[in-house]
Amino acid sequence: xxxxxxxxxxxxxxxxxxxxxxxxxxxxxxxxxxxxxxxxxxxxxxxxxxxxxxxxxxxxxxxxxxxxxxxxxxxxxxxxxxxxxxxxxxxxxxxxxxxxxxxxxxxxxxxxxxxxxxxxxxxxxxxxxxxxxxxxxxxxxxxxxxxxxxxxxxxxxxxxxxxxxxxxxxxxxxxxxxxxxxxxxxxxxxxxxxxxxxxxxxxxxxxxxxxxxxxxxxxxxxxxxxxxxxxxxxxxxxxxxxxxxxxxxxxxxxxxxxxxxxxxxxxxxxxxxxxxxxxxxxxxxxxxxxxxxxxxxxxxxxxxxxxxxxxxxxxxxxxxxxxxxxxxxxxxxxxxxxxxxxxxxxxxxxxxxx
Amino acid sequence: xxxxxxxxxxxxxxxxxxxxxxxxxxxxxxxxxxxxxxxxxxxxxxxxxxxxxxxxxxxxxxxxxxxxxxxxxxxxxxxxxxxxxxxxxxxxxxxxxxxxxxxxxxxxxxxxxxxxxxxxxxxxxxxxxxxxxxxxxxxxxxxxxxxxxxxxxxxxxxxxxxxxxxxxxxxxxxxxxxxxxxxxxxxxxxxxxxxxxxxxxxxxxxxxxxxxxxxxxxxxxxxxxxxxxxxxxxxxxxxxxxxxxxxxxxxxxxxxxxxxxxxxxxxxxxxxxxxxxxxxxxxxxxxxxxxxxxxxxxxxxxxxxxxxxxxxxxxxxxxxxxxxxxxxxxxxxxxxxxxxxxxxxxxxxxxxxx
DNA sequence: TTGTAGGCGTTATCAG
DNA sequence: CTGATAACGCCTACAA
Numbered sequence: 253x254x255x256x257x258x259x260x261x262x263x264x265x266x267x268x269x270x271x272x273x274x275x276x277x278x279x280x281x282x283x284x285x286x287x288x289x290x291x292x293x294x295x296x297x298x299x300x301x302x303x304x305x306x307x308x309x310x311x312x313x314x315x316x317x318x319x320x321x322x323x324x325x326x327x328x329x330x331x332x333x334x335x336x337x338x339x340x341x342x343x344x345x346x347x348x349x350x351x352x353x354x355x356x357x358x359x360x361x362x363x364x365x366x367x368x369x370x371x372x373x374x375x376x377x378x379x380x381x382x383x384x385x386x387x388x389x390x391x392x393x394x395x396x397x398x399x400x401x402x403x404x405x406x407x408x409x410x411x412x413x414x415x416x417x418x419x420x421x422x423x424x425x426x427x428x429x430x431x432x433x434x435x436x437x438x439x440x441x442x443x444x445x446x447x448x449x450x451x452x453x454x455x456x457x458x459x460x461x462x463x464x465x466x467x468x469x470x471x472x473x474x475x476x477x478x479x480x481x482x483x484x485x486x487x488x489x490x491x492x493x494x495x496x497x498x499x500x501x502x503x504x505x506x507x508x509x510x511x512x513x514x515x516x517x518x519x520x521x522x523x524x525x526x527x528x529x530x531x532x533x534x535x536x537x538x539x540x541x542x543x544x545x546x547x548x549x550x551x552x553x554x555x556x557x558x559x560x561x562x563x564x565x566x567x568x569x570x571x572x573x574x575x576x577x578x579x580x581x582x583x584x585x586x587x588x589x590x591x592x593x594x595x596x597x598x599x600x601x602x603x604x605x606x
Numbered sequence: 607x608x609x610x611x612x613x614x615x616x617x618x619x620x621x622x623x624x625x626x627x628x629x630x631x632x633x634x635x636x637x638x639x640x641x642x643x644x645x646x647x648x649x650x651x652x653x654x655x656x657x658x659x660x661x662x663x664x665x666x667x668x669x670x671x672x673x674x675x676x677x678x679x680x681x682x683x684x685x686x687x688x689x690x691x692x693x694x695x696x697x698x699x700x701x702x703x704x705x706x707x708x709x710x711x712x713x714x715x716x717x718x719x720x721x722x723x724x725x726x727x728x729x730x731x732x733x734x735x736x737x738x739x740x741x742x743x744x745x746x747x748x749x750x751x752x753x754x755x756x757x758x759x760x761x762x763x764x765x766x767x768x769x770x771x772x773x774x775x776x777x778x779x780x781x782x783x784x785x786x787x788x789x790x791x792x793x794x795x796x797x798x799x800x801x802x803x804x805x806x807x808x809x810x811x812x813x814x815x816x817x818x819x820x821x822x823x824x825x826x827x828x829x830x831x832x833x834x835x836x837x838x839x840x841x842x843x844x845x846x847x848x849x850x851x852x853x854x855x856x857x858x859x860x861x862x863x864x865x866x867x868x869x870x871x872x873x874x875x876x877x878x879x880x881x882x883x884x885x886x887x888x889x890x891x892x893x894x895x896x897x898x899x900x901x902x903x904x905x906x907x908x909x910x911x912x913x914x915x916x917x918x919x920x921x922x923x924x925x926x927x928x929x930x931x932x933x934x935x936x937x938x939x940x941x942x943x944x945x946x947x948x949x950x951x952x953x954x955x956x957x958x959x960x
Numbered sequence: 961t962t963g964t965a966g967g968c969g970t971t972a973t974c975a976g
Numbered sequence: 977c978t979g980a981t982a983a984c985g986c987c988t989a990c991a992a
Contacts, residue, residue, distance in 0.1 A: 280746070282985060293963050298987055308961060328746050329686040330985035333968050338683075340747075348712060348727070354703040361729065365736075370743055373702070373727040375715065382719075389724055392634070392682050393694075636969060647979050652971055662977060684969035687984050 501528015
């Protein structure tokens with residue numbers, strides 16, 4: 253490994269391309285050169301790479317030898333320009349710092365790279381304007397597919413992606429009108445799971461903190477249904493207009509305590525709200541999980557920073573990525589299956605807040 | 607935002623491109639179309655985009671209007687094919703899950719994106735074979751520049767990058783033979799800082815745990831020099847052959863206690879070793895920082911998971927990325943400065959282990 | 961099974 | 977200052 257401590261000029265020990273293979277000016281070999289050396293036409297080299305089954309075994313072997321020898325790799329720009337496709341797959345993440353997203357992208361790449369696709373990551377967050385610009389310009393690269401980790405907010409961008417004619421995999425979200433393919437999760441089930449978990453811990457007076465609409469509402473529906481099935485009371489529901497920080501959860505929990513101090517268990521529709529509730533509970537001297545149990549959703553990075561850590565409903569992010577990659581490979585296979593949507597299993601991460 | 611809860615077909619409410627702008631088959635407009643609408647030749651449109659100073663103000667304005675109107679963006683593949691350049695900058699990271707690397711990439715992108723560059727992230731880790739393959743194929747994209755976060759291990763790859771003729775920024779590392787540009791850190795200073803910090807806390811019997819060679823040796827040199835300057839004893843040095851996990855630090859610390867139980871302060875040449883030492887100390891009932899102080903290097907993600915958290919010598923990862931981006935912009939400016947290497951300031955992250 | 965011809969969309973070069 | 981021409985490297989379509 254290169255390092256300060258090394259002595260002497262390391263470049264003398266370097267592995268060099270043998271002189272007879274060196275191409276002019278250090279530029280990579282072109283298809284024409286490979287063809288000349290192999291004694292075939294350029295098309296044949298192209299076929300060896302793209303449609304090996306249409307080339308005689310003998311020729312195939314010879315050309316492949318020359319390819320290996322020269323280290324030839326087709327120019328992706330020329331290929332994309334001519335064929336309108338590239339082997340590039342772009343994974344958009346809304347936050348590069350999220351461990352969860354990172355795991356998903358890793359799983360995604362681990363499936364696609366062995367098949368010759370190149371996975372690159374683009375970050376969308378920042379602002380809507382930024383998101384649009386980035387998507388625009390990266391789609392200019394005409395990737396073979398795009399995957400979104402997190403949600404594409406702007407309907408305008410959703411529409412642009414629809415018209416693009418390349419596979420689009422949405423994940424994490426659960427839109428009613430998927431652009432194309434989807435690896436989603438069931439928000440209803442998440443709520444139901446939370447209720448069952450709290451019931452199993454012996455709680456009978458449950459409360460919910462979450463947004464009134466969207467996925468929050470779905471989690472509430474599942475939460476309520478499971479509670480009813482188990483004969484439990486959902487004592488109180490605190491809705492928040494939007495979730496911007498921990499204070500939303502704190503405020504909601506404070507409001508809850510005002511109204512229903514007898515509540516013993518809270519389901520926060522996302523980890524930010526649940527963590528806020530947890531902090532507020534501690535600030536009020538309420539012992540968790542002794543006096544109060546809290547369940548969140550989503551396994552935020554902060555969920556295990558608390559003590560006790562936040563017990564939360566979530567899913568295997570890596571598996572999500574693997575699924576997304578596998579769906580693409582299936583789609584590109586000779587016999588693609590019809591199913592283009594999949595719902596992931598949910599699971600608990602137990603951390604002590606229940 | 608798209609969601610399960612929405613009712614009705616949301617696509618009816620979608621923002622559409624006005625019909626008069628729609629191009630055939632939903633494909634993006636080409637330069638020829640823009641030229642036709644603006645009443646100029648395609649070259650002129652190209653010039654408006656690449657060399658606006660060579661176009662008459664009046665024409666410029668007119669063409670720009672049409673560009674805005676049509677949403678034209680040049681096809682990056684065609685551009686790269688013809689000009690041999692792209693606006694793509696690739697940031698290679700060896701581990702997508704590292705918060706530190708993530709911060710660096712963010713800083714990097716925040717500088718380059720406003721200037722019209724597209725920053726994409728590629729992951730190198732896994733294996734050497736993988737690293738080589740990835741670098742090979744991504745360099746095929748002929749990016750405008752590449753940045754490495756972490757170290758390029760294979761001299762072969764280093765050499766390939768040298769011959770490529772595009773700017774290469776290495777960071778984090780501190781090779782004696784930088785491929786091109788460098789945003790590094792001083793390992794010697796890191797050691798010296800650690801010694802001074804421990805001295806300031808009143809310790810006089812210091813120990814070092816680290817690798818015998820490479821950067822570890824440099825940190826030791828600095829550690830020793832600063833200790834000597836302050837009249838302190840470096841009582842003992844435990845070297846480890848390689849660092850693969852927390853157990854290396856635990857074992858090294860156990861060995862240290864065997865030999866020099868009177869030691870009151872340990873500098874672990876990296877956070878993994880230091881964290882291992884911290885764990886072993888606690889396992890032995892040694893109170894940190896009461897009886898023993900520990901300093902690490904690198905600010906691993908685990909450094910603040912301990913209690914007490916690990917006090918460590920590190921640097922501002924985001925600033926590193928910003929520096930790397932700025933160096934590239936400088937290089938591409940009309941009057942590039944000569945300096946292509948920079949050494950970042952180090953700083954302490956205090957977490958309680960001293 | 962292999963080869964010839966042409967064009968993907970852009971921009972460098974040279975001419976006007 | 978603007979335009980015509982050709983070429984970047986490859987692959988699809990068609991021909992042999």
